[in-house]
Amino acid sequence: MAKDELQQCVRCKYVADKEDNYCIRCGAPLKNKCTKEKTLLHKGCYKVNKPDAKYCSGCGTETIFSEWGLI
Ligand SMILES: [Zn+2]
Ligand SMILES: [Zn+2]
Structure with missing residues (x-):
């Protein structure tokens, strides 16, 4: 997967898909x-x-x- 299709949660650093709105690990907005x-x-x-x-x-x-x- 290309790097620009990913985003990182600012709270727990979980790497999420670009289209996700909230972190699936900690619930923080992405x-x-x-x-x-x-x-x-x-x-x-x-x-x-x-x-x-x-x-x-x-x-x-x-x-x-x-x-x-x-x-
Ligand atoms: Zn998170
Ligand atoms: Zn505004």
């Missing part, structure tokens, strides 16, 4: 998504940021990795 959710006033963001981003580069909201205390 994609560093923006936590800005859809509301009546905003369509939500859900942008996938770099693994080391604590805040979304698109809207400045905290990312899920930061919210979970993973980074």
